[in-house]
Amino acid sequence: MDSSASGIVRAKSEQLEAATVMSLSRTASAEAITIPEINISSGLSLPTKPPSGGKKLVGTSPGRKSSNHHVRKSRSAQLKLDLEDVSSGAALSRASSASLGFSFGFTGFTIPLEDTIAGLRSSSDDENAVDLETGEKKKRMILEPTLPIYLKFSEVKYKVILKGVTRSTEKDILNGITGSASPGEVLALMGPSGSGKTTLLSLLGGRINGSTVEGLITYNDESYTKSLKRRIGFVTQDDVLFAHLTVRETLTYSALLRLPNSMSKQQKEERATNVIHELGLDRCQDTMIGGSFVRGVSGGERKRVCIGSEIIINPSLLFLDEPTSGLDSTTALRIIQVLHDIAEAGKTVITTIHQPSSRLFHKFDKLILLGKGSMLYFGKASEAVVYFQSIGCSPLIAMNPAEFLLDLANGIINDVSVPSELDDKVQTEKLGSDTKSDKPTPKDVHEYLVEAYETRVADREKKRLLMPIPIADDLKAKVLSPNREWGASWRQQYSILFWRGLKERRHDYMSWMRITQVITTAIILGLLWWQSDSNTVKGLQDQAGLLFFIAVFWGFLPVFTAIFTFPQERAMLNKERAVDMYRLSAYFMARTTSDLPLDLFLPIIFLLIVYFMAGLRQSPEPFFLSMLTLFLSIVAAQGLGLAIGATLMDIKKATTVASVTVMTFMLAGGFFVKKVPVFISWIRYMSFNYHTYRLLLKVQYGHVPPYLNINHLDNGVKEVGVMIAMVIGYRLLAYSSLRWMNTTKGA
Numbered sequence: 001m002d003s004s005a006s007g008i009v010r011a012k013s014e015q016l017e018a019a020t021v022m023s024l025s026r027t028a029s030a031e032a033i034t035i036p037e038i039n040i041s042s043g044l045s046l047p048t049k050p051p052s053g054g055k056k057l058v059g060t061s062p063g064r065k066s067s068n069h070h071v072r073k074s075r076s077a078q079l080k081l082d083l084e085d086v087s088s089g090a091a092l093s094r095a096s097s098a099s100l101g102f103s104f105g106f107t108g109f110t111i112p113l114e115d116t117i118a119g120l121r122s123s124s125d126d127e128n129a130v131d132l133e134t135g136e137k138k139k140r141m142i143l144e145p146t147l148p149i150y151l152k153f154s155e156v157k158y159k160v161i162l163k164g165v166t167r168s169t170e171k172d173i174l175n176g177i178t179g180s181a182s183p184g185e186v187l188a189l190m191g192p193s194g195s196g197k198t199t200l201l202s203l204l205g206g207r208i209n210g211s212t213v214e215g216l217i218t219y220n221d222e223s224y225t226k227s228l229k230r231r232i233g234f235v236t237q238d239d240v241l242f243a244h245l246t247v248r249e250t251l252t253y254s255a256l257l258r259l260p261n262s263m264s265k266q267q268k269e270e271r272a273t274n275v276i277h278e279l280g281l282d283r284c285q286d287t288m289i290g291g292s293f294v295r296g297v298s299g300g301e302r303k304r305v306c307i308g309s310e311i312i313i314n315p316s317l318l319f320l321d322e323p324t325s326g327l328d329s330t331t332a333l334r335i336i337q338v339l340h341d342i343a344e345a346g347k348t349v350i351t352t353i354h355q356p357s358s359r360l361f362h363k364f365d366k367l368i369l370l371g372k373g374s375m376l377y378f379g380k381a382s383e384a385v386v387y388f389q390s391i392g393c394s395p396l397i398a399m400n401p402a403e404f405l406l407d408l409a410n411g412i413i414n415d416v417s418v419p420s421e422l423d424d425k426v427q428t429e430k431l432g433s434d435t436k437s438d439k440p441t442p443k444d445v446h447e448y449l450v451e452a453y454e455t456r457v458a459d460r461e462k463k464r465l466l467m468p469i470p471i472a473d474d475l476k477a478k479v480l481s482p483n484r485e486w487g488a489s490w491r492q493q494y495s496i497l498f499w500r501g502l503k504e505r506r507h508d509y510m511s512w513m514r515i516t517q518v519i520t521t522a523i524i525l526g527l528l529w530w531q532s533d534s535n536t537v538k539g540l541q542d543q544a545g546l547l548f549f550i551a552v553f554w555g556f557l558p559v560f561t562a563i564f565t566f567p568q569e570r571a572m573l574n575k576e577r578a579v580d581m582y583r584l585s586a587y588f589m590a591r592t593t594s595d596l597p598l599d600l601f602l603p604i605i606f607l608l609i610v611y612f613m614a615g616l617r618q619s620p621e622p623f624f625l626s627m628l629t630l631f632l633s634i635v636a637a638q639g640l641g642l643a644i645g646a647t648l649m650d651i652k653k654a655t656t657v658a659s660v661t662v663m664t665f666m667l668a669g670g671f672f673v674k675k676v677p678v679f680i681s682w683i684r685y686m687s688f689n690y691h692t693y694r695l696l697l698k699v700q701y702g703h704v705p706p707y708l709n710i711n712h713l714d715n716g717v718k719e720v721g722v723m724i725a726m727v728i729g730y731r732l733l734a735y736s737s738l739r740w741m742n743t744t745k746g747a
């Protein structure tokens with residue numbers, strides 16, 4: 001047997017082991033809940049869904065002929081294992097290691113990227129899978145190995161402190177939530193609006209921390225570390241995407257920034273293409289995402305793009321906040337099917353869901369039902385109804401299970417039988433009160449359900465969670481790595497973000513409104529000061545007025561353009577920084593420099609028009625020096641706008657502060673008032689209008705005529721020095737504000 005053939009055999013046999021761990025993890029999860037009265041799950045059982053069964057987006061793993069064989073083998077292997085085998089940890093640990101040596105496609109195990117891959121690919125009869133939607137053959141997605149992550153959480157409590165005018169109050173959001181999710185499973189968090197689903201999801205995803213969080217959340221029995229960010233995908237409820245990028249551009253930039261440096265640019269782009277195929281986005285790949293003012297892709301497609309941006313990194317843990325809200329049931333089912341397939345590929349998937357249809361509901365492996373921040377149920381989704389029946393709550397009419405559970409969580413029991421315990425309690429309470437009705441109130445129902453869960457299930461679950469994860473120490477250690485890893489180098493991040501910024505704002509750059517505004521102003525100024533004469537006192541005073549206006553105009557415009565920069569991108573910045581997509585410094589530099597080309601192009605047109613129409617000093621030197629002075633003024637003013645925007649992060653507040661500031665700077669600029677009281681005269685040194693005006697005067701006239709009543713002007717170096725200090729200082733302030741915002745968010 002040659003080496004490549006032996007590689008294939010080795011890889012295939014390990015693949016079988018890996019398939020076995022998937023079955024095992026499902027089996028382990030299948031025993032999640034055992035209720036004293038009725039045995040909801042019976043220890044080791046067959047997985048609720050076969051590892052490669054069900055409808056898939058694409059066909060199965062390489063060597064489809066052998067895939068059934070694998071499944072059969074893994075199932076029979078699984079049947080042979082008894083409970084000791086599972087809990088001894090050896091089997092899981094071994095199989096987990098094997099799974100690490102393998103890559104997962106969404107639809108099953110695939111081959112490792114290295115060594116044996118070439119041989120296997122050529123021998124595979126299923127390299128191209130069939131898209132269920134179009135029926136077309138397409139290349140299968142190949143992902144690098146995934147670290148299986150077991151998520152456990154015990155007694156998780158969370159409260160917020162609400163600051164009132166006179167005193168602060170505490171509000172309990174979560175009251176001791178316990179549960180777990182294993183690789184290969186989809187755990188759904190369900191409950192009425194405001195029950196704490198998003199909060200729990202954020203806590204589990206490491207997005208909320210602080211002193212108001214209690215309880216234990218572990219990942220392979222280890223606490224959260226920042227290195228986990230690269231193994232976690234988090235799809236937020238709001239689809240935060242750039243409106244003017246296409247679907248392909250969005251996913252490609254995500255791949256370029258987030259995938260490890262060890263992959264080439266081409267491989268990263270290929271990954272983006274694969275994700276597009278996997279999520280059925282081929283038809284809209286060149287369509288803009290769109291937003292409030294731009295028509296773009298549909299809601300379902302947007303959601304899939306968001307999911308794609310997260311699964312592109314091949315995460316071990318995938319969190320999704322209401323991925324189906326606002327979608328029709330078919331699109332919702334399709335998205336849940338995608339999640340199902342992702343889980344089958346060895347990931348742990350946790351999703352919040354509002355009101356799933358029954359078809360959707362049956363796609364979940366495990367379920368947590370929350371009511372007012374308390375646990376009402378944790379266990380297999382398929383057994384939730386049986387559990388509630390066991391505690392005396394049964395639907396009286398045929399109902400979607402999700403609807404039944406949500407009614408219970410809301411305390412609505414119109415079409416639900418009431419347990420005798422609850423009835424007795426209501427009757428007893430009624431005796432002592434005139435107002436109490438016969439029917440249990442939502443509060444009564446909630447208390448009964450919480451108590452039932454506490455007494456019948458909670459302790460058992462908590463004990464179960466204390467058992468260590470049967471996984472090898474070296475795999476656990478991978479979760480522990482304290483180092484942050486960046487997908488791309490600083491230089492690459494800068495360049496990707498720079499070009500992404502240019503693409504996203506290409507429409508702004510070509511904004512005819514802005515160009516027209518500048519050209520029209522220039523022409524009006526040119527006409528008003530048409531061929532002005534600087535040889536007379538009146539003419540010179542007029543020209544000085546023009547120069548001051550130019551200084552003010554190119555001070556105002558950049559400030560009011562720049563204040564929007566960071567507040568507008570705040571959501572995106574938070575989202576991307578939360579997953580360590582790039583360094584803040586790379587983003588800051590890229591964001592502030594990608595606007596410069598247009599910001600420096602417009603004043604050239606402006607000055608060309610005004611300068612010659614108004615008849616300013618006609619020689620190249622003063623023209624270019626005036627141009628440089630304007631550039632300096634623009635970059636300094638931009639810095640002020642960026643600093644105000646980044647510090648306040650609120651467009652309304654920023655606009656108010658900016659207007660007061662620029663007005664003060666304008667008045668202190670030295671044109672309107674020459675004799676300023678000493679105690680406030682320092683203010684002019686902070687005004688870029690003042691320095692720009694003085695430089696423009698110097699460039700035009702060499703010296704300043706005494707009747708202009710301007711302080712002594714030397715060679716202008718001082719003014720240039722102060723402006724350069726402003727360029728740097730304001731930007732440093734803006735950067736520090738962004739960093740502070742980021743730190744306080746705990747990202």
Ligand SMILES: Nc1ncnc2c1ncn2[C@@H]1O[C@H](COP(=O)(O)OP(=O)(O)OP(=O)(O)O)[C@@H](O)[C@H]1O
Nearest residue numbers: 160171173191192193194195196197198199200354
């Ligand atoms: N920082 C906070 N300050 C005040 N209240 C908060 C805060 N965070 C969460 N809450 C409150 O906690 C409760 C749970 O919020 P959460 O967003 O987790 O609910 P949810 O179940 O996801 O709701 P929905 O389905 O409507 O999204 C709500 O009543 C919410 O108002």
